[in-house]
Amino acid sequence: xxxxxxxxxxxxxxxxxxxKGLSSAxxxxxxxxxxxxHLFQPLxxxxxxxxLSPRDIAAPLRSILxxxxxxxxxxxxxxxxxxxxxxxxxxxxxxxxxxxxVVAVGSRHSYFGHPEWEAIAPGLKTLxxxxxxxxxxxxxxxxxxxxxxxxxxxxxxxxVIVGGGPTGVEMAxxxxxxxxxxxxxxxxxxxxxxxxxxxxxGAPRVLMPYPESLSAIAKDNLExxxxxxxxxxxxxxxxxxxxxxxxxxIATKTIVWAxxxxxxxxxxxxxxxxxxxxxxxVAPDLTIPGYPEIMVIxxxxxxxxxxxxxxxxxxxxxxxxxxHYAARALTLRxxxxxxxxxEYFDKGTMATIGHGRAxxxxxxxxxxGLIAWILWSIIHVAYLVGFRNKVVVMxxxxxxxxxxxxxxxxxxxSKN
Amino acid sequence: xxxxxxxxxxxxxxxxxxxKGLSSAxxxxxxxxxxxxHLFQPLxxxxxxxxLSPRDIAAPLRSILxxxxxxxxxxxxxxxxxxxxxxxxxxxxxxxxxxxxVVAVGSRHSYFGHPEWEAIAPGLKTLxxxxxxxxxxxxxxxxxxxxxxxxxxxxxxxxVIVGGGPTGVEMAxxxxxxxxxxxxxxxxxxxxxxxxxxxxxGAPRVLMPYPESLSAIAKDNLExxxxxxxxxxxxxxxxxxxxxxxxxxIATKTIVWAxxxxxxxxxxxxxxxxxxxxxxxVAPDLTIPGYPEIMVIxxxxxxxxxxxxxxxxxxxxxxxxxxHYAARALTLRxxxxxxxxxEYFDKGTMATIGHGRAxxxxxxxxxxGLIAWILWSIIHVAYLVGFRNKVVVMxxxxxxxxxxxxxxxxxxxSKN
Numbered sequence: 056x057x058x059x060x061x062x063x064x065x066x067x068x069x070x071x072x073x074x075k076g077l078s079s080a081x082x083x084x085x086x087x088x089x090x091x092x093h094l095f096q097p098l099x100x101x102x103x104x105x106x107l108s109p110r111d112i113a114a115p116l117r118s119i120l121x122x123x124x125x126x127x128x129x130x131x132x133x134x135x136x137x138x139x140x141x142x143x144x145x146x147x148x149x150x151x152x153x154x155x156x157v158v159a160v161g162s163r164h165s166y167f168g169h170p171e172w173e174a175i176a177p178g179l180k181t182l183x184x185x186x187x188x189x190x191x192x193x194x195x196x197x198x199x200x201x202x203x204x205x206x207x208x209x210x211x212x213x214x215v216i217v218g219g220g221p222t223g224v225e226m227a228x229x230x231x232x233x234x235x236x237x238x239x240x241x242x243x244x245x246x247x248x249x250x251x252x253x254x255x256x257g258a259p260r261v262l263m264p265y266p267e268s269l270s271a272i273a274k275d276n277l278e279x280x281x282x283x284x285x286x287x288x289x290x291x292x293x294x295x296x297x298x299x300x301x302x303x304x305i306a307t308k309t310i311v312w313a314x315x316x317x318x319x320x321x322x323x324x325x326x327x328x329x330x331x332x333x334x335x336x337v338a339p340d341l342t343i344p345g346y347p348e349i350m351v352i353x354x355x356x357x358x359x360x361x362x363x364x365x366x367x368x369x370x371x372x373x374x375x376x377x378x379h380y381a382a383r384a385l386t387l388r389x390x391x392x393x394x395x396x397x398e399y400f401d402k403g404t405m406a407t408i409g410h411g412r413a414x415x416x417x418x419x420x421x422x423x424g425l426i427a428w429i430l431w432s433i434i435h436v437a438y439l440v441g442f443r444n445k446v447v448v449m450x451x452x453x454x455x456x457x458x459x460x461x462x463x464x465x466x467x468x469s470k471n
Numbered sequence: 472x473x474x475x476x477x478x479x480x481x482x483x484x485x486x487x488x489x490x491k492g493l494s495s496a497x498x499x500x501x502x503x504x505x506x507x508x509h510l511f512q513p514l515x516x517x518x519x520x521x522x523l524s525p526r527d528i529a530a531p532l533r534s535i536l537x538x539x540x541x542x543x544x545x546x547x548x549x550x551x552x553x554x555x556x557x558x559x560x561x562x563x564x565x566x567x568x569x570x571x572x573v574v575a576v577g578s579r580h581s582y583f584g585h586p587e588w589e590a591i592a593p594g595l596k597t598l599x600x601x602x603x604x605x606x607x608x609x610x611x612x613x614x615x616x617x618x619x620x621x622x623x624x625x626x627x628x629x630x631v632i633v634g635g636g637p638t639g640v641e642m643a644x645x646x647x648x649x650x651x652x653x654x655x656x657x658x659x660x661x662x663x664x665x666x667x668x669x670x671x672x673g674a675p676r677v678l679m680p681y682p683e684s685l686s687a688i689a690k691d692n693l694e695x696x697x698x699x700x701x702x703x704x705x706x707x708x709x710x711x712x713x714x715x716x717x718x719x720x721i722a723t724k725t726i727v728w729a730x731x732x733x734x735x736x737x738x739x740x741x742x743x744x745x746x747x748x749x750x751x752x753v754a755p756d757l758t759i760p761g762y763p764e765i766m767v768i769x770x771x772x773x774x775x776x777x778x779x780x781x782x783x784x785x786x787x788x789x790x791x792x793x794x795h796y797a798a799r800a801l802t803l804r805x806x807x808x809x810x811x812x813x814e815y816f817d818k819g820t821m822a823t824i825g826h827g828r829a830x831x832x833x834x835x836x837x838x839x840g841l842i843a844w845i846l847w848s849i850i851h852v853a854y855l856v857g858f859r860n861k862v863v864v865m866x867x868x869x870x871x872x873x874x875x876x877x878x879x880x881x882x883x884x885s886k887n
Contacts, residue, residue, distance in 0.1 A: 091613055091882045108524045115880040117657040127659040130613040130882070147617075182881065197507055197546035201563075241533040243543040447863075464531040465598065466507045466546070 058083050059389060062143060062151060064133055065159035066093050066116045068374035069353030069381070071440075073157050074120055076382020082389065084126040085151060087143070091115055091130050094182060095439050097371055098448070100222060102185035103311075104229035105193070105237075105464050109182045111447050114440045133160070135324035138346055155348050155388070157381050158322070158335070162354040162369060165317035165332060172293040176310035179222060188311055190466050192230060195309045197466070200242050212250045213307040215298050217290055218314030219256030220263070221406035224273055226311055227254040228409040231280040253283045253307075255290060255300055257314075262406060262414065264368065269414040272423045276408045290314075316369055318355040325349075330357045330366075339396035340384060341377060350384065352377035361398050371438075373399060405431045410452075474499050475805060478559060478567060480549055481575035482509050482532045484790035485769030485797070487856075489573050490536055492798020498805065500542040501567060503559070507531055507546050510598060511855050513787055514864070516638060518601035519727075520645035521609070521653075521880050525598045527863050530856045549576070551740035554762055571764050571804070573797050574738070574751070578770040578785060581733035581748060588709040592726035595638060604727055606882050608646060611725045613882070616658050628666045629723040631714050633706055634730030635672030636679070637822035640689055642727055643670040644825040647696040669699045669723075671706060671716055673730075678822060678830065680784065685830040688839045692824045706730075732785055734771040741765075746773045746782075755812035756800060757793060766800065768793035777814050787854075789815060821847045826868075 059082045063070045066088035074086055092113040101107040116128050132146040136156070143151045164178030177187055192214065199211035214234065216227045234250035254261070254277060260270040261277075261284065274284050285300060292299035297306045318333035327343050328336045334357035337343060341350045341358060353374035358367050367373045376399060384394045403417035405427065413427035422430060432452065439445050475498045479486045482504040490502055508529040517523040532544050548562040552572070559567045580594030593603055608630065615627035630650065632643045650666035670677070670693060676686040677693075677700065690700050701716060708715035713722040734749035743759050744752045750773035753759060757766045757774060769790035774783050783789045792815060800810045819833035821843060829843035838846060848868065855861050 091609060091880065108526050109881055110524050113881055117654070118880065121657045127616075129617045130610075131617060149617075193507060194546075200543075201545045201547060201565075238533070241537045464507065464534065465525055465529055 059154040060085070060152065061155045061157070061385065062087065062153040063157045063159065064088075064143070065161060065353070066090075066128075067096070067159060067161050067353060068371050069159035069161075069378040070157065071116070071119070072375050072378025073159065073352070073381045073385070074123065074126060076379055077125070077385065078123050080125060080386060080389065082125060082155075084123075085153075086116065086120070086126060086128045087131050087133060087145075087151070088116060088128070089130070089132050090181070091117070092182075093119060093440055095435075095444075096180070097435055098439075099179055099182075099185050100225045100229060102182065103179055103188040103192075103226065104233060105189055106229070107448060107451055109186065111444055111451065112439065113182060114444060119440060133321055135321065138325055138327075138343070138349060141348070153348075155385055156350070157385070158325075158349065158351045158355065159353045159374070159378070160319045160321060160355050162316040162318050162332075162334075164312055165315040166312070167315060169293070172312070175293050175295055176217060176298075176312040178312040179226070191309050192233065193464055193466050196234075196238060196242065198308075200244050203244070208245060209249070209251075210296060210306040211308050212245060213305060213309070214250075214252045215300075215305060215307050215310045216252070216254045217298075217310065217312050219254055219258065219261035219284070219286075220313060221404075223254060223256070223311075223313035224261055224277065224406050224408060226313055227252055227277055227282045227284075228280060228407070228412070230311075231277070231282050232409055235281045251283065252281060253285060253305065255285045255288045255298075257287070257289050259287055261286070265404060265406075265414065266416055266421055269416060269421055269423060273406065273408055273414050276412045280409055316354065322351075322355055325351075334369075340394050341381060341397050347388070350381050352381050358397065361396060367399055370404070372402060375438075376400065405434070407431050475570040476501070476568065477571045477573070477801065478503065478569040479573045479575065480504075480559070481577060481769070482506075482544075483512070483575060483577050483769060484787050485575035485577075485794040486573065487532070487535065488791050488794025489575065489768070489797045489801070490539065490542060492795055493541070493801065494539050496541060496798075496802060496805065498541060498571075500539075501569075502532065502536070502542060502544045503547050503549060503561075503567070504532060504544070505546070505548050506597070507533070508598075509535060509856055511851075511860075512596070513851060514855075515595055515598075515601050516641045516645060518598065519595055519604040519608075519642065520649060521605055522645070523864060523867055525602065527860055527867065528855065529598060530860060535856060549737055551737065554741055554743075554759070554765060557764070569764075571801055572766070573801070574741075574765065574767045574771065575769045575790070575794070576735045576737065576771050578732040578734045578748075578750075580728055581731040582728070583731060585709070588728070591709050591711055592633060592714075592728040594728040595642070607725050608649065609880055609882050612650075612654065612658065614724075616660050619660070624661060625665070625667075626712060626722040627724050628661060629721060629725070630666075630668045631716075631721060631723050631726045632668070632670045633714075633726065633728050635670055635674065635677035635700070635702070636729060637820075639670060639672070639727075639729035640677055640693065640822050640824060642729055643668055643693055643698045643700075644696060644823070644828070646727075647693070647698050648825055651697045666697075667699065668697060669701060669721065671701045671704045671714075673703065673705050675702055677702070681820060681822075681830065682832055682837055685832060685837055685839060689822065689824055689830050692828045696825055732770065738767075738771055741767075750785075756810050757797060757813050763804070766797050768797050774813065777812060783815055786820070788818060791854075792816065821850070823847050 061082045061084045063086045095112040098112045134146045135144045166172045195211045202208045231252045262270045335351040336357045343349045354369040380397045405415035407413040413431045415422040415427040477498045477500045479502045511528040514528045550562045551560045582588045611627045618624045647668045678686045751767040752773045759765045770785040796813045821831035823829040829847045831838040831843040
């Protein structure tokens with residue numbers, strides 16, 4: 056009998072853990088990813104803000120999985136999935152078939168019905184996004200130095216971050232560290248007191264899913280670092296030279312989008328129910344109802360927490376645990392055994408605000424300040440893939456704490 | 472009396488050394504560069520071949536020169552120079568005037584009358600070039616894995632480097648290390664014995680300016696590493712799917728150009744004599760005849776060696792020494808003192824072929840093998856700007872020697 060064909064689409068937290076969990080499976084496994092690397096997304100904002108290099112938080116999938124002889128990797132883009140023919144159509148026109156399929160394609164940003172905002176206010180999901188945002192921030196300072204007129208200059212020295220979730224809070228803190236600290240003494244036509252960082256959030260507090268006390272601490276910390284935090288504020292327009300927040304027009308050339316996610320549009324080709332942000336609604340065993348050979352996991356999956364009955368959030372720990380689970384479930388299914396439902400084990404959440412400042416809610420306990428930051432650092436380094444990357448990231452952090460300099464201040468691609 | 476205005480165009484080896492040499496000058500200095508960083512070009516091929524990250528060999532100009540209060544930096548592109556009005560026109564439409572000007576804009580690649588080849592066969596001068604070549608090399612391996620047909624596959628596994636100077640030799644050696652060693656066991660549809668690296672040189676030997684014995688050693692080393700070295704071979708056509716070398720058509724998707732330089736076309740706006748590769752012909756004191764307030768230095772300058780009467784080559788040591796000289800000459804000129812002519816002190820040349828292999832000709836002595844490689848490593852690390860970069864580059868080299876892995880195997884920008 057031929058070995059079953061297993062296809063995993065996506066090499067993020069979810070997909071990578073499926074592949075690793077199937078290392079001794081008697082199957083032909085194919086992993087398809089648009090890029091050649093696994094990306095540690097929680098540290099992506101540090102690439103966007105010039106502390107880390109792309110390579111520090113990315114590892115080639117082939118290198119991670121080189122020993123796994125039952126697995127082949129293809130760098131390719133999936134155009135559509137035909138669930139009745141059990142076929143995957145790639146954008147190069149070729150097709151791959153499967154006996155079992157795991158879909159873990161992640162999510163992109165949602166612009167709430169304003170796709171035209173994306174070109175002006177980039178989001179942060181890929182290395183390319185991060186480098187683009189880094190170059191936007193650094194270039195705006197360069198242009199400010201060149202522009203003689205103070206009025207003109209101001210829009211280049213104003214940074215607006217839309218969305219007060221963990222990514223928005225982390226970005227605002229990190230941009231404040233650049234614009235209020237790292238660049239001290241480097242410019243001649245303006246002073247760092249003239250730079251302005253504004254964080255906009257529609258809800259009444261930042262870090263909504265966190266305990267209220269931590270939201271308050273995060274806001275205080277941001278304000279101490281020079282960030283203006285605007286709560287209950289709705290963005291109604293974004294233009295190349297500014298943003299409309301409620302009644303106020305703020306002139307700015309740099310807007311970062313950290314509000315709202317949307318699952319990959321490719322998922323629609325599955326022809327099954329999706330929720331309002333495009334995530335596939337799955338059964339308790341993460342399969343599509345009626346198609347036990349297809350599992351959808353990670354950010355692109357809408358699954359219900361067995362305990363709380365609430366939808367699981369699109370965060371790293373859920374994706375990793377679902378990846379582990381999918382590998383176990385597949386192994387059971389390949390030997391015709393019964394598969395138990397997925398259970399999420401919530402260890403807590405944490406977000407960093409700046410060097411030495413973070414908030415964390417772990418096993419019901421709340422931490423803030425340096426202790427939370429140390430906790431955050433340990434956990435993030437522990438989950439980074441690759442010994443080399445762990446060492447380099449720790450060295451970079453040590454270096455940036457000692458020197459307050461940003462190491463990766465490169466504008467490589469843009470022309471001004 | 473107003474302080475004299477000094478403008479330096481270019482922050483490479485030449486321009487940076489002018490700026491540093493004028494740190495205590497009683498003048499208003501403006502440095503203009505297209506990018507925000509100083510680039511250590513001799514190690515650029517290691518970025519292109521995935522050993523180093525862009526940030527390892529680049530340092531922000533503002534950071535290097537932050538203490539220099541008499542100096543302002545503008546990231547801008549120079550469109551033209553009006554030497555009679557003493558004005559520099561930027562591409563954004565604004566103008567900067569000067570009392571003294573130092574032009575150090577470097578060079579780009581020359582395609583010998585075939586500018587259409589550039590899009591297919593990129594050269595290696597900027598970080599953007601290096602990342603582009605890295606992504607081309609890595610993507611070709613990815614596509615080869617996906618392509619089922621052996622005939623189709625071959626063109627993706629064939630790498631052609633045009634030009635057998637130091638850059639070409641270094642690139643060929645480094646690509647051989649990737650394609651014959653680093654990727655071992657990572658692909659399922661081809662074997663590393665199927666990869667092919669071809670170095671093409673029009674002259675009868677590689678490393679033409681070096682002693683003949685070193686050229687022979689370099690060729691032997693390359694061949695041991697699996698590189699096919701084609702001497703006396705002329706490229707007559709380059710197409711997206713291959714290259715014509717004499718009578719032979721080689722099907723390939725990856726061609727790297729390392730043959731011939733050309734000074735920046737902007738120099739023509741000076742309206743003074745240039746040589747056949749566009750370099751400005753300068754007097755022994757590196758000024759333009761008739762315009763003692765304009766010096767042209769580095770790769771974009773055609774200056775004659777006082778001792779040998781031959782034109783000086785476009786290499787790092789010449790640029791650095793001319794930068795030091797220009798700062799001294801300007802200081803003398805500002806106090807109305809006589810300026811001696813520029814004298815080049817030739818310390819020798821060296822090129823690396825692979826890990827542990829190099830050739831060097833230093834003070835008339837010739838070295839090869841591990842000793843030359845150690846010499847090469849020490850000198851290159853010593854000249855790298857910034858303590859942090861020195862440490863990181865040494866660690867990366869140690870890591871890649873131990874692991875034979877390439878650390879920076881990222882495809883961030885291309886879509887396949």
